[in-house]
Amino acid sequence: MITKGDISDIKQVLDTIELFPSEMLDDMISDYLNNPETEEIWFTETKNGKPISLGSCAPEQLTEGTYNLYAIGVRSDIQSKGIGSRMMTFIENHLKTNGHRILIVDTSGTDDFKLTRKFYEKLGYKNEAVIRDFWKDGDDKVTYWKKLKYKIGLLGLSGEKHIYTLFINCIIRSFLHGVIFGRNRSSQINQGEIHYTRNKQKAQP
Numbered sequence: 199m200i201t202k203g204d205i206s207d208i209k210q211v212l213d214t215i216e217l218f219p220s221e222m223l224d225d226m227i228s229d230y231l232n233n234p235e236t237e238e239i240w241f242t243e244t245k246n247g248k249p250i251s252l253g254s255c256a257p258e259q260l261t262e263g264t265y266n267l268y269a270i271g272v273r274s275d276i277q278s279k280g281i282g283s284r285m286m287t288f289i290e291n292h293l294k295t296n297g298h299r300i301l302i303v304d305t306s307g308t309d310d311f312k313l314t315r316k317f318y319e320k321l322g323y324k325n326e327a328v329i330r331d332f333w334k335d336g337d338d339k340v341t342y343w344k345k346l347k348y349k350i351g352l353l354g355l356s357g358e359k360h361i362y363t364l365f366i367n368c369i370i371r372s373f374l375h376g377v378i379f380g381r382n383r384s385s386q387i388n389q390g391e392i393h394y395t396r397n398k399q400k401a402q403p
Contacts, residue, residue, distance in 0.1 A: 200240050200242060204242075204249055207249045208220075208242065211252055212252065227240060239253075239289065241253045241254075241289055241292075242285075243285055250272065251271060251272040251273065251285055252269065252271050253271075254267075255268055255301070256268060258302070264299060264301075270282060272285075282317065290346055293346055294347075298346060300344065300345055300346060301343075301346060302326070302341055304340070306337055307328060307337065307338030307339070315340060319342075322344055324343050325341075325342060326341050326343035327340075327341040
């Protein structure tokens with residue numbers, strides 16, 4: 199988890215990318231650092247103990263289990279090495295584990311953000327909505343959406359794991375095993391560094 203001692207390194211990351219001005223970080227992260235009840239999440243990947251990336255998300259107000267990814271960025275000299283994808287996998291798993299359902303991302307519809315849109319689409323995000331001229335004239339807001347699901351065997355679980363559903367899943371597995379292997383009495387079954395922190399701004403892989 200991020201500490202006040204990490205702020206300087208995170209500002210250095212911000213100074214190498216066009217995410218938001220590093221001087222804004224102190225105010226943006228203050229609730230995370232000072233409010234033990236905050237629902238904001240800040241996360242980063244580290245190398246040799248130093249942050250090399252930055253991500254931030256928070257719950258959408260008046261929703262149940264919907265989070266908005268407000269910012270994600272990787273230090274400019276080590277981009278295109280899979281760090282952004284690992285960060286997305288981390289935050290998706292973290293949200294799923296805590297029973298949340300949906301992650302959305304807002305980005306720009308301009309050509310400058312074409313690679314950003316491809317990044318989210320490659321990770322399974324769906325282009326859910328476009329608000330024309332949202333950021334400014336000629337600059338649409340594109341909202342990407344992803345349902346956070348558990349997939350366990352035959353059944354996909356969404357949100358928290360339910361013991362009853364897992365029990366039914368085991369019964370189905372046992373039944374299918376009996377159908378497939380029951381005729382053969384001799385048949386036998388023989389049966390793999392990211393830290394999260396806690397805020398707001400525009401997405402950039």
